[in-house]
Amino acid sequence: MRLRNKPWAVKLVQDHPESVIDRPDPSQKINWSKRFADISKPLEIEVGPGKGKFITTMAEEHPEKNFVALELQMTAAGMILRTKLAKDLSNLQILCADAANIASFFDSHSASKIYLNFSDPWPKTRHEKRRLTYKSFLQKYQTVLQENGQIEFKTDNAGLFAYSVHSMNNFGMHFDFVSVDLHNEKDEIVAANIETEYEHKFAAQGNPIYALHADFGVK
Numbered sequence: 388m389r390l391r392n393k394p395w396a397v398k399l400v401q402d403h404p405e406s407v408i409d410r411p412d413p414s415q416k417i418n419w420s421k422r423f424a425d426i427s428k429p430l431e432i433e434v435g436p437g438k439g440k441f442i443t444t445m446a447e448e449h450p451e452k453n454f455v456a457l458e459l460q461m462t463a464a465g466m467i468l469r470t471k472l473a474k475d476l477s478n479l480q481i482l483c484a485d486a487a488n489i490a491s492f493f494d495s496h497s498a499s500k501i502y503l504n505f506s507d508p509w510p511k512t513r514h515e516k517r518r519l520t521y522k523s524f525l526q527k528y529q530t531v532l533q534e535n536g537q538i539e540f541k542t543d544n545a546g547l548f549a550y551s552v553h554s555m556n557n558f559g560m561h562f563d564f565v566s567v568d569l570h571n572e573k574d575e576i577v578a579a580n581i582e583t584e585y586e587h588k589f590a591a592q593g594n595p596i597y598a599l600h601a602d603f604g605v606k
């Protein structure tokens with residue numbers, strides 16, 4: 388998804404370096420302890436949050452955790468920042484960067500969860516390496532996640548879901564939860580689910596939502 392360029396978003400990002408790390412040099416680790424008031428809180432990362440409904444809701448509902456929105460597009464980063472400022476979410480930081488460099492930005496084994504929500508499907512075989520569940524990405528997530536850390540993945544795209552199950556299984560990951568119709572699971576699972584912008588749109592069109600939780604097991 389490519390968002391139309393919004394000049395206000397660029398300006399907002401530039402005006403708030405305390406909240407957004409804008410295209411950092413991947414050769415330098417980020418000092419997260421300077422960015423979060425309490426670094427001892429569990430850290431959760433969403434890769435590709437888009438406009439940020441999911442990650443800002445999570446940050447609002449879970450002040451006991453720290454969150455990082457890792458988003459490639461500056462316009463999307465600006466939209467997330469606007470919500471962060473409006474809701475005064477001090478436990479949310481925005482990292483405007485490519486997830487291909489995720490292992491450079493975080494200490495090894497520092498995160499407890501990585502969320503992949505409605506990632507771009509890249510259906511052409513020649514673009515397989517760009518899929519966020521391709522093995523080179525899984526390798527980087529493994530480095531960033533703690534031993535018992537989890538990946539939570541949701542999509543409406545059956546092809547990307549099948550591909551991701553295959554890719555994670557080949558990588559030796561363990562599946563803790565799999566659903567091919569998340570919105571029609573048991574009441575407590577449905578109630579705990581926080582929708583993303585894409586999820587809301589696709590579910591409203593009657594599409595099933597696929598979901599899984601997976602971990603890398605003991606290293």
Ligand SMILES: C[S@@+](CC[C@H](N)C(=O)[O-])C[C@H]1O[C@@H](n2cnc3c(N)ncnc32)[C@H](O)[C@@H]1O
Nearest residue numbers: 388435436437458459485486504505583584585
């Ligand atoms: C299809 S949108 C989904 C947005 C949101 N997660 C949702 O469910 O509504 C995918 C998002 O992932 C971002 N993205 C794609 N590749 C990325 C990468 N390599 N690193 C960081 N963000 C990425 C895109 O810029 C876009 O905002």
